Ligand SMILES: Nc1ncnc2c1ncn2[C@@H]1O[C@H](COP(=O)(O)OP(=O)(O)O)[C@@H](O)[C@H]1O
């Protein structure tokens with residue numbers, strides 16, 4: 262048991278090393294022409310299209326539930342009027358980005374892993390290479406850029422819907438009007454809340470695309486390989502997301518102190 | 520079919536004088552501890568149909584992928600039309616590759632694209648250099664017609680049968696009018712009748728465009744019909760070479776094993 266645990270930890274760091282190498286290749290290839298703009302746009306559309314509904318529904322429910330769950334406690338302290346502040350800050354700073362990113366890890370990273378994995382196994386990637394298109398640029402660079410650009414947008418939409426969910430609860434349970442609710446939320450939020458939270462989401466998006474592509478691009482031969490690629494893409498992305506989140510919170514905390 | 524055999528006999532006579540198009544010397548490749556190629560040699564002459572036969576897992580695909588620069592060999596000399604592969608950079612390799620058609624083992628059609636987009640894909644890179652016009656439809660149709668599938672132009676690969684996929688893949692390799700075509704198991708996974716159709720198609724393409732072909736297969740019937748000359752890949756080396764007739768009469772047990780039904 263302990264042995265397996267240490268082996269898993271070791272494996273995680275080995276993969277993290279390989280992933281950094283893959284990221285390095287991404288940066289090198291992404292600045293070299295020719296650029297695949299058309300494919301990038303198509304990927305952006307695909308990413309948004311694939312995950313928008315899922316993100317909106319989960320965010321809405323999280324906002325709703327968060328409000329319902331914390332309301333009784335706040336009531337006990339006689340601080341219900343602080344509900345918008347509390348919910349707003351927790352959603353914008355932490356829950357919105359992390360939940361959207363995790364949902365996208367499940368939807369997008371696994372999708373990319375499976376897609377590129379099956380392209381690798383059926384030699385479509387080799388076929389691209391042979392016909393003079395750099396598959397790394399065409400497949401990997403466009404996808405990683407697409408997730409990096411699209412995740413912040415998805416997070417903003419998700420945040421909006423989560424706040425709306427919470428506002429709905431406040432409206433029915435506390436007779437707080439929507440104007441008052443959103444006014445309170447926006448007054449409570451400072452740039453110190455918004456900027457680190459937004460910057461973080463770019464890194465989340467980058468990690469989702471990168472890990473999905475990494476797992477798919479180096480997929481093992483055989484049909485079992487595709488399943489493994491899709492599956493491990495989700496697991497590995499989730500772990501990387503939490504590491505990034507931890508580092509991001511740590512860094513922004515230092516800035517707060519200053 | 521009869522006519523084809525006549526053509527091949529003429530070719531064999533003048534074989535020795537003909538230009539060498541692909542030259543592989545002392546090719547070595549291992550994956551970890553597994554030695555796959557162990558000093559393999561091959562020469563393809565202009566206009567020739569050379570068949571390489573070997574058991575499944577013997578390294579045929581690895582050899583052909585080294586040839587086109589998809590896999591880096593451990594050591595050895597590979598040259599295609601007097602260009603040593605090792606010395607080429609990405610751009611010059613791409614230009615050389617536009618003269619080489621590669622038919623992949625499982626067709627390798629891009630499943631997210633239509634048949635038309637599949638065929639247009641190899642042209643994207645070479646449009647400017649070859650001075651192709653922006654409307655590529657006539658070229659796409661011509662290539663599809665030569666495999667008898669012009670009506671499938673707007674279908675997705677998932678809507679095609681295995682044999683149709685192989686034909687479309689063949690059309691895709693033809694689109695840039697290559698001088699050499701590499702076939703990786705062109706008949707694998709197809710029923711006998713479809714296999715025969717594909718083989719006939721390969722022969723007609725050869726007659727029409729005068730391409731040189733390197734064909735990898737473990738299908739003896741395919742080898743018999745199409746080969747001018749054969750190489751048997753055993754234990755990572757070119758174990759035996761000769762025409763089909765020469766090899767089938769061999770008494771070497773490893774050679775006999777190939778032709779036993
Ligand atoms: N990328 C790779 N990594 C590790 N082993 C490989 C790789 N490609 C091929 N091999 C191994 O090389 C051997 C020959 O493979 P291959 O050339 O595909 O056989 P075939 O003659 O059937 O085409 C097999 O044992 C295979 O496992």
Ligand SMILES: [Mg+2]
Nearest residue numbers: 579580624704
């Ligand atoms: Mg093979």
